[in-house]
Amino acid sequence: MNKKVVYLHGFASSSQSDKAVLTRDFFQQHYPRIEFSAPDLPYDPTAAMQLLQQHIGSRRDVALIGSSLGGFLATCIAEQINCRACLINPAVAPHTVLNQHLGRYYHPVLQQHYDVGTGQIGVLAQLMPQRLQRPENYLLLLQSGDEVLDYRLALDYYQGANINLSEGGDHSYVGYAGQLQTIANFCQLA
Template sequence: MRATHLLYLHGFRSSPQSAKARLVAGHVASHHPDVFLWCPQLPPSPREAMALVADGIAAWPQGPGMAVIGSSLGGYYASWVARQARCASVLLNPAVRPERDLARHIGEQTAWHDPEARFFFRPEFIAELQALDVSGQPPAGPELLIAARGDELLDWREMVERYPQARQMVLEGGDHALSDFPAHLEEALRFCNLA
């Protein structure tokens, strides 16, 4: 069975306008026109973000009928979603310990693609992140990890250690944004087994 539904989850301060999200959308539209792609704008609250996603995919086919791609904080979320939906996940420089890494970002933030758009990252969001941690549980579906050694924000070694059962692509150099994602796009989508 091939996946007919694909979910893309953006990272912290990011949006559906990110370069990777737009690349995925363009490729799916031209090569997999029958696949339904959803890339929601996630609210700052992790609890609200996952409630939005859970509601949005409630009617989707579970298991091999869907797949999820997540970048950075979206990768952390993708692991939670894949656990609920028992589907394949592709993790792009995923956040492994966001409750630790985002603690210093409590306060007002600007959106990456629209500096005029502001949001507030609240102290209680740290506990909400912790509540979504599935790192101690075996994966419920196939996982592909794409991690860049040159990631300037997150430690690729933590990613490799967090996903021991994943198929791992550790890239030499690179950056947190995965600027060379176009070179890995087809492989990532092939892993999703799209219809």
């Protein structure tokens, strides 16, 4: 059975985001034997975790790639199943950030409206691992110019992880395509 790589998009994003498409294309071209997927995640964190648990199933030969809120979800799953996870400008304690974004949103790929409310904020707070059991399972790609999330929170929370911090950039992670081979290497796909 081939290894599986799952890309997890961020809040108000989708499987059709620039990073998701770049990642899919890279793996199809350079690692065609790898089973790659980028599911469209529901914005309800309980539903997102259930979808991911069903999507991954009992497999343990999985590597995760998560961007922003997808990085948080990747952390939750990686802590449960002890797998490697590459995180791009990950959300740390997203319940404190999303609290500023309560309201109604529209998902363009799923073509449905969704509400972000205090209930989801509480679920995110409960999901957050208090501390990492195996920080060496993580590769962090951080940019100090992230205008959405404070990269210093990730530096603190992911102590002991493999951290690649570059100056400048932004939340989308400028130059992401140039990091895809590093991500693949960390996922131990060979």
